[in-house]
Amino acid sequence: MTSVAAVSERSEARVARRERLRLLLRSPSFLIGAGVLLFWLTCALLGSRITPYDPIFDQTSDLSQRPSTEHWFGTDRLGRDVFSRVLAGSRDILLIAPAATLLATIFGTTLGLITGYFRGIADDTISRVIDAVLAIPLIVLAVTVVTSVGSRSAWAVTVVIAIVFSPIIARTVRAAVLGEAQLDYVEAARLRGERSHYVMFAEVLPNVMPPILVEATIRLGYAIFAVATLTFIGFGLQPPSPDWAVQISDNWQFLAEQWWTVLFPAIAIASLVVAVNLVSDSVQQVLER
Amino acid sequence: MSSTEPGATALHVADLDVSYRVRGKDRQVLRGVTLEVARGESYGLVGESGCGKSTAALAIVRYLPRNGAVSAGSISVAGRDVLDLRGQKLREYRARTVSMVYQNPGAALNPSIRVGSQVAEAFTVLGVPGGDATDRARDALDRVQIADPGSVMRRYPHQLSGGMQQRALIAMALAKNPELLILDEPTTGLDATVEAEVLDLVSQLQAELHTSVLFISHNLGVISKMCSRVGVLYAGRLVEEGPVGTILRDPRHPYTVGLLRCIPRGGVRKDHGRLDTIPGFLPSLGAEITGCVFADRCALADDRCRAEEPRLDKITPVHASRCWHHDRAATLPRAEIADLELPAVDRAGAPLVELAQLSKVFKQRGHEVHALTEVSAAIWPGETLGLVGESGSGKTTLARTLLGIVPPTAGTALLEGGELPTRYQKRSREELRALQIVFQNPDSALNRRHSVRRILLRSLKKLAGVGGSVAETRMHDLVERVRLTERTLTQKPVQLSGGLKQRVAIARAFAGDPKLVVCDEPTSALDVSVQAAILNLLVELQAEKRVAYLFISHDLGVVRYISDRIAVLYLGRLQELGPADVVFEGPHHPYTEALLSAVPTVDGGGRDRIRLDGDIPSAASPPSGCVFHTRCPRKLGAVCEETEPPLVEVEAGHHMRCHIPLEELRRLQRAESQPMAPTA
Ligand SMILES: Nc1ncnc2c1ncn2[C@@H]1O[C@H](COP(=O)(O)OP(=O)(O)OP(=O)(O)O)[C@@H](O)[C@H]1O
Ligand code: SF4
Ligand code: SF4
Ligand SMILES: [Mg+2]
Numbered sequence: 001m002t003s004v005a006a007v008s009e010r011s012e013a014r015v016a017r018r019e020r021l022r023l024l025l026r027s028p029s030f031l032i033g034a035g036v037l038l039f040w041l042t043c044a045l046l047g048s049r050i051t052p053y054d055p056i057f058d059q060t061s062d063l064s065q066r067p068s069t070e071h072w073f074g075t076d077r078l079g080r081d082v083f084s085r086v087l088a089g090s091r092d093i094l095l096i097a098p099a100a101t102l103l104a105t106i107f108g109t110t111l112g113l114i115t116g117y118f119r120g121i122a123d124d125t126i127s128r129v130i131d132a133v134l135a136i137p138l139i140v141l142a143v144t145v146v147t148s149v150g151s152r153s154a155w156a157v158t159v160v161i162a163i164v165f166s167p168i169i170a171r172t173v174r175a176a177v178l179g180e181a182q183l184d185y186v187e188a189a190r191l192r193g194e195r196s197h198y199v200m201f202a203e204v205l206p207n208v209m210p211p212i213l214v215e216a217t218i219r220l221g222y223a224i225f226a227v228a229t230l231t232f233i234g235f236g237l238q239p240p241s242p243d244w245a246v247q248i249s250d251n252w253q254f255l256a257e258q259w260w261t262v263l264f265p266a267i268a269i270a271s272l273v274v275a276v277n278l279v280s281d282s283v284q285q286v287l288e289r
Numbered sequence: 290m291s292s293t294e295p296g297a298t299a300l301h302v303a304d305l306d307v308s309y310r311v312r313g314k315d316r317q318v319l320r321g322v323t324l325e326v327a328r329g330e331s332y333g334l335v336g337e338s339g340c341g342k343s344t345a346a347l348a349i350v351r352y353l354p355r356n357g358a359v360s361a362g363s364i365s366v367a368g369r370d371v372l373d374l375r376g377q378k379l380r381e382y383r384a385r386t387v388s389m390v391y392q393n394p395g396a397a398l399n400p401s402i403r404v405g406s407q408v409a410e411a412f413t414v415l416g417v418p419g420g421d422a423t424d425r426a427r428d429a430l431d432r433v434q435i436a437d438p439g440s441v442m443r444r445y446p447h448q449l450s451g452g453m454q455q456r457a458l459i460a461m462a463l464a465k466n467p468e469l470l471i472l473d474e475p476t477t478g479l480d481a482t483v484e485a486e487v488l489d490l491v492s493q494l495q496a497e498l499h500t501s502v503l504f505i506s507h508n509l510g511v512i513s514k515m516c517s518r519v520g521v522l523y524a525g526r527l528v529e530e531g532p533v534g535t536i537l538r539d540p541r542h543p544y545t546v547g548l549l550r551c552i553p554r555g556g557v558r559k560d561h562g563r564l565d566t567i568p569g570f571l572p573s574l575g576a577e578i579t580g581c582v583f584a585d586r587c588a589l590a591d592d593r594c595r596a597e598e599p600r601l602d603k604i605t606p607v608h609a610s611r612c613w614h615h616d617r618a619a620t621l622p623r624a625e626i627a628d629l630e631l632p633a634v635d636r637a638g639a640p641l642v643e644l645a646q647l648s649k650v651f652k653q654r655g656h657e658v659h660a661l662t663e664v665s666a667a668i669w670p671g672e673t674l675g676l677v678g679e680s681g682s683g684k685t686t687l688a689r690t691l692l693g694i695v696p697p698t699a700g701t702a703l704l705e706g707g708e709l710p711t712r713y714q715k716r717s718r719e720e721l722r723a724l725q726i727v728f729q730n731p732d733s734a735l736n737r738r739h740s741v742r743r744i745l746l747r748s749l750k751k752l753a754g755v756g757g758s759v760a761e762t763r764m765h766d767l768v769e770r771v772r773l774t775e776r777t778l779t780q781k782p783v784q785l786s787g788g789l790k791q792r793v794a795i796a797r798a799f800a801g802d803p804k805l806v807v808c809d810e811p812t813s814a815l816d817v818s819v820q821a822a823i824l825n826l827l828v829e830l831q832a833e834k835r836v837a838y839l840f841i842s843h844d845l846g847v848v849r850y851i852s853d854r855i856a857v858l859y860l861g862r863l864q865e866l867g868p869a870d871v872v873f874e875g876p877h878h879p880y881t882e883a884l885l886s887a888v889p890t891v892d893g894g895g896r897d898r899i900r901l902d903g904d905i906p907s908a909a910s911p912p913s914g915c916v917f918h919t920r921c922p923r924k925l926g927a928v929c930e931e932t933e934p935p936l937v938e939v940e941a942g943h944h945m946r947c948h949i950p951l952e953e954l955r956r957l958q959r960a961e962s963q964p965m966a967p968t969a
Contacts, residue, residue, distance in 0.1 A: 015312065184734040188797065191692060191713055192751040193721045206738035 020286050027285075033278025036271055044091040051084035055242040064258050074260040076251060085242040086264050090272065092243045096158050097223040103162035104169055104223075105216045111166060112173025113200045117181055127174070130167040138164055139229060146235045157236045161226050165219050172215045176208040210287050217280030221273050228269050244269050298368070299469045299501030300326040300349065305362035307341075307348050307525075308575065316575020318344050320525040320582070321362070323601070326469070329499040331492075333516030333533065335509055337548075337816040339571050341525040342505045346471045349503070350387050351379060367468040384414050388462035392474040394454035398446035404457055405442025411464035429460040433490060452483035456490065463494060470495075473505045480680045481843050482901045485887035488515060507816065509548065513537055514889035518607075521545050524572050524582040527601065531608035537891055541610035541618045543587045550623075551821035553850035554891055556873065559673075559828045560631050564821040564850070566624045570786065581612070588622045589614050629832045632671050634853055636942075639706060640667035641837050642691065642724075642805055647700035649686055649861075656909040660686040661861045663700065665936075668805060671835035675852030675869065677845065677884065679905050683861040684841045688807045691839065692724055704804075722752040722801030729810035731790035735782040741793050742778040745800060752801025763800075770833075771796045771826060788819035792826065799830065805837040812847060824851060845888050849873055854942075857881050860908055860916045863936055867943035876955040878945050879923040915948065923949060923957065 024030050048054050060079040067074040073082035111130075115123040133141065145160045180186070181204065189199045230236035231245035239246055244265035251261035307319040318341045326332040334342050347353045349364055351371060364371045366386055374382050391397045398407060408426035409419075417425060423442075430438035433456040446454055455475060462470055472491065476484035492515060495502055504515050512519050513533050521529040521542065529542040540546045550565035557564075569586040572578060580595040581587070587594065594613055601611045612618060649661040661683045668674045676684045689695045691702050693713035702709045704723055710716050728734040735744060745767060749760045768775065771792040782790055791811060798806050808827065812820035828851065830836060842848045848855065848869075855872040857865040857880060865878040872881060883901045901920050906912055912919045918929040928948055938944050939951040947954070 019312070184728040184730065185736040187694065188726070188728070188734060188794075191694075191721060191724075191726060192748055192801075193713075193716075193718055194751060203736055203739075207736070 023286050024282060027282045029278045030282035033275040033282070036275035037279060040090040040094060040268075040272055040275075043087045044094045047088050047091055048084075051081070051087050053081035053084040055080065055085045055088035056240050064261075067260050073264045074258065076247070076258070076261045077254070082247075082261055082264055085247060086244065086268050089242045089244040089247065089265060089268060092154060092237050092241055093224060093227050093245075093269075093272070096154055096161075096227050096237075097220060100158045100161035100165065100227070101216055101220045101223045103158065104165035104219060105212065107162060108166035108169025109173050109205070109212055111170035113177055113205065115170065116174040116177025117196065117200050117204065119178075123174075126170075130170055133164075133167045134171070138226065139233075142226065142230055143233070143235055146230070154237060157227060157230055160230070161223050164226070165223065169212070169215050169219060172211055173208060176211045177204055180204050180207050214280070214284045214287060217276070217283055221276040221280060224269070224273050224276060297328060298325050299328050299330070299366065300324075300332075300503060301363075301365045302345070302349070303363045305345070305348065305364060306360045307344050307353065307357060308360050309344075309354070310356040310358070311574065314575065315358075315360070317360070318357075318525050318574065319348070322522075322525070322527050323362075324520050324527060324530065326501050326503055328501055330518065331495060331502040331504060331516045333512035333519040334503065334505045334522055335507065335512050335519055335548075336522035337507060337571065337818065339574075340522045342507075342522055343473055344525075345522070346389060346473050346503065346505055349469075349471060350383060350389050352383075352389075385465050386467060387469045387471065388465065388467040389471040389473065390455070390458050390462050390475050392477050394451060394458050394478075395446065397458055398454060400446055402445075403442065404444055404446060404449065407446075408442070408457060408461050408464070411461040415465055425464070426460075429464055430457065432463075432494070433457070433460040434486075435460075450483070451479050452487060455479065455487055459487075459491065459494070463498065463500070466498065466500075468501065469503065470500050471503045471505070474507070476511065477506070477508075481845070481884065482679055482887045484511075485889065486901075488889065491515065508889075509537070509552065509817075510889040510891045513891055521548070524578070526582045526611065528583065528611045529609065530601070531605075535605075535608050539608075539619075541604055541608065541615040542583075542612045543589055543614075543618050543621045544583050546618050546621045547586075547624075548817060549891065551817045552891055553821075553824070553846045556870075557850055558869065559824075559831075559851055562628050563825050563828065566822045566825065567818040568624050583612075588624070589617060589620075629829060631828070631832050632835055634669050634672040636669050638669070641670045641705060642668045643703040643706075644687075644691065645701050645703065647687070647690055647697045647702065649683075649690055649695060650698045653909070658908045659861050659911060660908060661690065661697070664858075664861070664863050665700075666856055666863065666866060668837050668839065670804065670837055671831065672853040673831070673838040673840050673851050675848040675855040676839060676841045676858065677843070677848055677855060678858035679884075680843075681860075681905050681908065682858040683908075684858055685809060686861075687858070688726070688809055688839060688841060692726060692807060718752070718754065723804040724807070725752075725798035725801070725803040725805075726807040726809065727791070727794050727798050727811045730814050731787060731794050732782065734794045735790055735797075737782050740779055740781055741773075741785075744793065744797055745778075748797045748800035767796045767799060770799070770830070786819075787815050788822060791815065791819075791823055795823075795826065795830070799834075799836075802834065803836060805839060807839045807841070809841045810843070811840075813842065813844065820847070827851065845873075845885060846890065857884070860906065860911050862916055863944070863946065864917065865943075865945050866936075867945075871940075871943050875958050876951055877958070878947055879921050879949070879954075880917050882958065883920075883922065915946075923954075925949065 043050065060075060062075050063079045064077055065071055065075040071081050071083060073086060075081055111126060115126045141164050142160050145163060146156055149156050186199060186203060189203050227236055228245040231243060232249045234249065237243045237246050239250060247265040248262050251258065255262050302322055302324050305319050305322040306317060308315040308317040322345060334345065336342055348359055349371065351374065359372055371382065405423065405426055408429060409422040412422040412425045413419065426442065427438045430441060435441050435453060435456050441449065441453065449457065476487050479487060488511065504512065506512050516533055518531065519533050519536050520527050521544065523544050529536065529540065529545050536545060537549065540549055547565065547567040551567065553564055567586055572582065572585065580597055581590065581599055584590040584594045599611050599613045601609045602615065603609045604615060644664055644666050647661055647664045651658040651660055664687060666674065676687065678684055686695065690697050693709065693711060693716055696711035704720060709720060713721065745764045746760055749763050750756050753763065755763060768778065773789065773792050777785065777789065812823050815823060824847065827838065831838065840848065840851055852869045854867060855869050856863055857878060859880050864880050865872060873885065887901065906919055914930040914932055915934055918924050921929065925948055934946050934948045936944050936946045
């Protein structure tokens with residue numbers, strides 16, 4: 001009973017995977033996004049080792065200098081090299097945003113699995129709460145949580161963003177689980193006496209991974225944005241961190257006199273958000289083909 | 290048949306090659322297909338899934354998917370070359386000359402537009418002005434026997450049943466009075482009784498309008514009812530062609546012979562012998578084939594067959610076969626020879642499972658849906674109870690209640706005399722392992738992320754309570770039992786064909802040595818040759834392990850083959866219960882009678898067809914008295930409308946729920962089959 005069809009289908013699955021990778025590598029938006037992302041990751045990892053000046057401590061006597069060959073992006077009010085600070089400024093955000101996204105994904109996936117799998121009262125209650133949370137503007141919610149937590153550490157920001165994002169992820173996961181739980185393999189598992197957590201995590205979860213991955217990459221883009229926004233309004237990272245949003249927040253009042261201290265960090269944030277979105281879009285396209 | 294006069298043929302396909310480009314390579318799917326449909330003729334194209342039937346249809350209507358292309362040959366419809374058409378001409382051709390009706394009516398209708406507008410649209414594209422189009426649409430729906438067309442036109446597609454959707458599509462297809470109507474498996478998704486109605490409608494309209502029809506189906510029974518000539522397609526090759534009667538009586542290609550032998554028919558039962566199968570698989574997409582396309586699977590194949598492709602040779606002026614040995618086709622050896630000793634069922638002993646007065650009421654937005662009403666039945670060890678009835682009659686609900694997935698509203702189920710907890714969560718491992726299920730759709734039944742090995746080991750762990758090397762041994766044993774290879778173990782479901790997947794699902798159900806396995810339409814997603822192999826496997830396992838089956842199927846030939854006894858459900862009530870032969874041979878309940886006569890079989894019917902009018906009534910408000918009275922062709926009168934007949938044992942082991950006494954039914958049903966006898 002050896003199956004010709006099965007053999008070819010098997011190699012077909014492998015070919016399909018390779019095909020997906022090839023499509024990804026051929027997509028210009030993926031390449032650009034991944035390139036920019038890789039650049040900022042390298043900067044974050046190497047930090048002050050690659051910056052021409054120390055981003056925090058090198059306070060030259062050249063205060064508020066315009067961009068020049070000496071200081072490509074100029075210097076700020078304390079005489080720090082803006083170029084060095086922009087290069088080093090990716091570190092905190094590239095730690096916090098992915099960590100927050102990961103936490104949100106774990107928490108949201110668990111919530112989504114429970115609500116989608118059990119339905120009934122658990123689902124109704126949790127879904128109402130989720131809907132209510134989603135109705136509140138994100139920043140208002142985050143500020144409320146930060147204020148009530150009373151701490152302004154990087155940790156607090158991470159947890160706050162995770163809390164705010166997990167309902168969104170939960171909703172996506174729930175929708176996927178609802179469809180999946182209708183399938184007969186779930187019933188077969190119940191009929192051999194599996195416990196609910198086994199069915200949810202070992203049977204259903206692997207089948208809803210693609211939408212979760214797509215949602216997580218989308219959330220990552222928003223998380224970067226959220227960290228920056230919170231920081232800008234003073235609830236996130238604090239000086240003297242060279243974080244981009246900290247720089248903007250420090251200098252925006254002096255925008256007219258020293259635009260370079262705001263413009264370059266702002267471009268950096270935008271480039272990171274756009275890069276993440278480019279990557280997530282192309283991954284999504286390839287997964288959903 | 291071979292008229293050269295232009296315009297005398299509705300469709301002429303010559304040496305048609307079609308290929309699909311997949312990953313940079315052209316893969317040939319149709320290989321030199323030649324066929325002709327005369328004006329007003331109905332031509333059937335039959336073959337297993339993947340043989341190229343729909344590709345042929347799409348090529349003819351010029352709707353091949355973007356990666357498909359005609360690489361050689363010609364197609365002409367009503368004397369006009371179709372392959373040359375471009376732009377406006379092509380649009381004209383599709384709008385006026387050909388029509389196609391697809392398998393899935395739901396997908397062919399736009400879900401967000403009212404049915405009336407969609408049917409009217411079929412007329413406006415022909416240039417009929419708006420107001421007239423609506424009137425014409427109403428007439429068209431009337432012609433396809435849709436009751437109350439006015440109200441149907443205001444509804445959205447999802448508010449129509451499958452049968453009604455298909456009728457609306459047929460109405461649209463016929464709006465332009467096409468030169469050629471192509472029907473691609475138009476009734477495959479429908480219930481037997483609805484299928485019968487739709488087929489009747491098509492034949493009737495065809496007779497009235499003299500439309501030329503290309504009818505595509507995998508079901509030889511349907512083809513034999515609908516068509517005068519048939520072509521058998523295998524791996525993109527037309528392997529046999531001729532008048533339907535001739536092909537069925539005297540098939541001259543080993544593939545056709547095998548196909549006909551796979552079908553359980555003529556009242557064969559599992560204790561008469563096993564079904565024949567066609568071993569092996571269809572060649573993969575675009576495979577290079579030298580010699581006969583069927584050689585890999587043909588028991589008559591010799592060196593010549595493998596080296597040299599046979600021509601489509603005429604056996605008689607109207608019958609052709611593409612086989613070197615067509616004179617010996619009938620002597621094709623059987624694929625499965627070993628016959629089985631089936632253990633006798635001892636009904637004097639205690640039953641394995643008893644259902645006592647089971648009722649299930651679903652509460653739905655204030656409505657009460659009576660899915661099951663006081664169903665009582667018993668199943669003895671080692672026997673098969675077949676469960677039949679139209680969709681919505683409660684078959685699945687009955688099975689799910691027994692398994693503890695839906696708790697009954699009233700009544701109990703007993704396993705070996707002990708009452709079963711109503712919910713599976715409350716059942717012990719012993720009770721869970723005793724009752725298992727094989728689902729209809731193996732794609733949905735197997736977790737696509739788990740390997741076969743993981744699926745089986747997990748079931749062994751949970752149901753048989755074994756792990757480690759014991760489980761390994763048991764797993765290899767299971768795999769061998771269901772005729773899978775060890776290689777399958779490392780594979781995931783997507784890498785397996787439908788038949789192999791169903792074998793995995795069966796192995797999983799048997800992991801804990803079950804006492805009863807519910808089979809809910811286990812073969813209806815499979816091709817007939819695969820179906821035969823799966824049925825054989827189920828019978829083998831029954832002989833070996835004395836397992837009992839509760840077997841649900843809408844295919845009455847299959848149910849008759851595998852069942853010892855049959856239960857007939859209608860609107861959640863048991864209408865008839867008795868030994869398989871008695872239920873099939875009659876005298877039977879009027880509902881069973883109607884069900885049986887609805888099924889188009891390869892053998893054809895000697896008896897006049899009884900048509901069940903209308904849809905099954907809603908279970909939310911079942912009719913008074915006998916629930917079947919609204920559709921019963923033998924209804925007596927007021928008594929049927931007022932008093933529900935009790936389920937009585939009319940003869941030993943044969944229960945029926947009808948006011949007409951058995952002897953009277955016997956007389957009536959015999960009287961009706963009499964007049965046909967001399968002509969048959
Ligand atoms: N969960 C449910 N909620 C409400 N009604 C239901 C539910 N399940 C089944 N029903 C209703 O119960 C009746 C019997 O349904 P069931 O699925 O058992 O029929 P069936 O004979 O198995 O049909 P099919 O052949 O289409 O599977 C139908 O009227 C159906 O609409
Ligand atoms: S030509 Fe040979 S291999 Fe092909 S069907 Fe005939 S006997 Fe079988
Ligand atoms: S009781 Fe009356 S309506 Fe019901 S099946 Fe018998 S004859 Fe028909
Ligand atoms: Mg069902």
